[in-house]
Amino acid sequence: MLLNFVHWNVDPVMIHLGSFGLRYYSLGFLFAFLFGYLILSRMYKREKVEVKYLDALVLWMFLAVLVGARLGHCLFYEPDYFCTSEHWLEIILPFNLKTGQFTGYQGLASHGAAVAVILMIWLYCRKYKMNAWWVFDRLVIVVALGGAFIRLGNLFNSEIYGVETSLPWGFIFERNGETVPKHPTQLYEALSYLIIFLCCLFAYHKKEGKLHNGRLFGYWLVALFGVRILIEFIKEEQVDFEKGMSLDMGQWLSIPLVLMGVVLVVLSYKGVLKEGIFTEKITTGKNNKK
DSSP states (O other): GGGGEEEEESEEEEETTTTEEEHHHHHHHHHHHHHHHHHHHHHHHHHTTHHHHHHHHHHHHHHHHHHHHHHHHIIIOOOHHHHHTTTGGGGGGOOTTOOOOOOOOOOHHHHHHHHHHHHHEEEEEEEEOOHHHHHHHHHHHOOOOOOHHHHHHHHHHSSBBBBBBTTTTTTGGGGOOOOOOBBBHHHHHHHHHHHHHHHHHHHHHHHHTTTOHHHHHHHHHHHHHHHHHHHHTTOOOOGGGGTTOOSSOOOOHHHHHHHHHHHHHHHTTOOOOOOBBBSSSOOOOSSOOO
């Protein structure tokens, strides 16, 4: 009967080069930024915004995702370990201070990345005098695609999967010693994020880039984190303190983001959110827009 299920025992390292190994997860992370940059560059070119603004955005985005995702995991999911005098440096150092053993940065949280990116966009737009809602509406399109790549990386790592299932597409994660099929929630999320990406991209092209600022971002928040809330119901607990909770940490962190999305959609329809690309008139460069 078990032959009906998927026996998953893939090495998470795609290429071994001595002590160095290129992991599928790392490759997915790189693909997320590569394809994201290519798609955004076409949008910026189409709307006659200088590429220097995009280059700065990608750099700020890269740093925000890395720092935010790491801090999010350490503070939301394992504060009892990392918020101590003995281990707090391990938030930024990839090894155990007590044993000296290399551990890598095990633990990244998408909610932490989301908070960091929102803060980063606010700072970025203050510096370059850009409309944050315009930036968010385009950025979230590629973020959804990036999320799909990251979840595929989680699949290759045999991590963040679901509870036991009798469905024929259940995965037996043999590298973790599993003997019964589990929901491949990584695939559920990856497929959901891909659909969200395609829908947002379709909306952008249908409107020929002339979106009402903040509206697409609002719908994106509702869709992506709404999906996250639903899928979390069939996920295994990620940390011990989630046992017995009616909603897990991922769901509690997703709820305010869904509510934020609803508020943004309402404000967009009421015409409250400022339109345009820049908040101030730009007087340098040949492709200036207000």
